[in-house]
Amino acid sequence: MTTPDHLAVWQRLRDTVAWRDVVPHPKAPVSATRDGFVGFARGSAGRDPQRLSRLLTAYDDVRLEAVANADLTSGLLARWNRIIRGVPVAAFRRAPAYAKNGRERYGLHPDTEHRFASCLAEAADRETPVTARAARAYLDVAFFHPYDDGSARLAGLVFQFVLLRESIELDEVAPILTTVRRADDAEGAADLARLVHGIAAAAHRRWLRANR
Numbered sequence: 081m082t083t084p085d086h087l088a089v090w091q092r093l094r095d096t097v098a099w100r101d102v103v104p105h106p107k108a109p110v111s112a113t114r115d116g117f118v119g120f121a122r123g124s125a126g127r128d129p130q131r132l133s134r135l136l137t138a139y140d141d142v143r144l145e146a147v148a149n150a151d152l153t154s155g156l157l158a159r160w161n162r163i164i165r166g167v168p169v170a171a172f173r174r175a176p177a178y179a180k181n182g183r184e185r186y187g188l189h190p191d192t193e194h195r196f197a198s199c200l201a202e203a204a205d206r207e208t209p210v211t212a213r214a215a216r217a218y219l220d221v222a223f224f225h226p227y228d229d230g231s232a233r234l235a236g237l238v239f240q241f242v243l244l245r246e247s248i249e250l251d252e253v254a255p256i257l258t259t260v261r262r263a264d265d266a267e268g269a270a271d272l273a274r275l276v277h278g279i280a281a282a283a284h285r286r287w288l289r290a291n292r
Contacts, residue, residue, distance in 0.1 A: 083178075085187035086263035090223040091195065093266045099216055102270045103277040105209045109247035112283040113290050116253040117240050123254070130166070135233060138163040142237050146244035152200045152217070154193070157226065160237050165230045172196075177225040184263055186225045196224045203242050211277040214242040218256070219272065223263045243280075250276075251283040 121135050138160045145156060154172070161170040172193045177186040199220045203213050221235035236257050243250065250256075256276060262268060 083182070083185040085176075086184040087186040087192070087223055087225075090219070090263040093264060093269070094199075094216070094219075096266050097216075097269050097273075099212045099273065100208045102273045103209050103211050106211055106248060106277065106280055108210070110249055110280050110284045111287040112249035112251035113287050114251050116250040116283070117236065120236075120253045120257060124258075131164075134164050134166050138233075138237055139240065142241045143244060146241050149245060152203045152238065152241065154197050154200065154226075157200070157221075157234060157238065161227050161230050161234050164233050164237075165227075170227055170230075172226050173228050177228070177231075179222075179225065180260065184223075186223060186263075192224070193226075196220070196226055199224070200238075203238075209273075209277070210243060210246045210248055211280055212273040214239050214248075215256075215269070215273040215276050217242050219261060219269055222261060243276075248280055249283065250279055251286060252279055255279070 117139060118136065121132060121139065141160065141163065150156060158170045158172075162168065173188065176188050178184065179186070200217065202208075203217045205213065208216075218235050218239040221231060221238050225231045227234065236253070239253075239256070256272070256279065261272065
């Protein structure tokens with residue numbers, strides 16, 4: 081039996097999530113006592129020094145582009161993917177991709193790359209709370225799975241970029257980046273936005289207590 085196209089499933093489901101209403105707009109800036117992504121990276125990739133170094137180098141670039149208020153484009157993602165993989169060229173995949181030990185298949189169609197770019201552009205929609213946009217962008221990268229390798233790490237970088245571009249810092253990201261997400265789970269997508277929002281609020285409270 082052919083595995084369903086879970087990218088097509090995600091694209092249909094994505095439009096059913098009430099992204100603008102699932103969480104309120106956070107009050108920016110949100111400061112944190114530590115950089116949760118750096119801590120997560122050291123914990124997840126620390127056993128491979130080269131992998132960790134490439135990931136942190138890409139993250140430095142993410143932070144620079146966020147400060148510059150750059151647009152989230154396919155070209156920017158390609159650069160980050162090149163850095164984390166240590167390769168000279170990163171091209172959009174040319175075949176279906178698989179994840180979760182083959183349980184999910186992400187199809188490839190003539191307009192897939194264009195659709196992905198359109199989804200990335202929605203990360204700039206200020207009518208939608210940034211915590212919801214970051215969650216949605218993270219899932220977009222995960223389920224479009226744009227590159228043959230490195231898409232999971234790239235999803236985390238994109239997630240950070242969307243938040244940092246609007247001065248939202250998190251001191252903890254492991255619950256966000258380690259939980260398995262399903263392309264057919266609309267409520268799970270909404271719950272991710274709620275989780276991001278909750279962690280941002282808690283991070284800011286901890287920062288306020290530490291800086292009294």
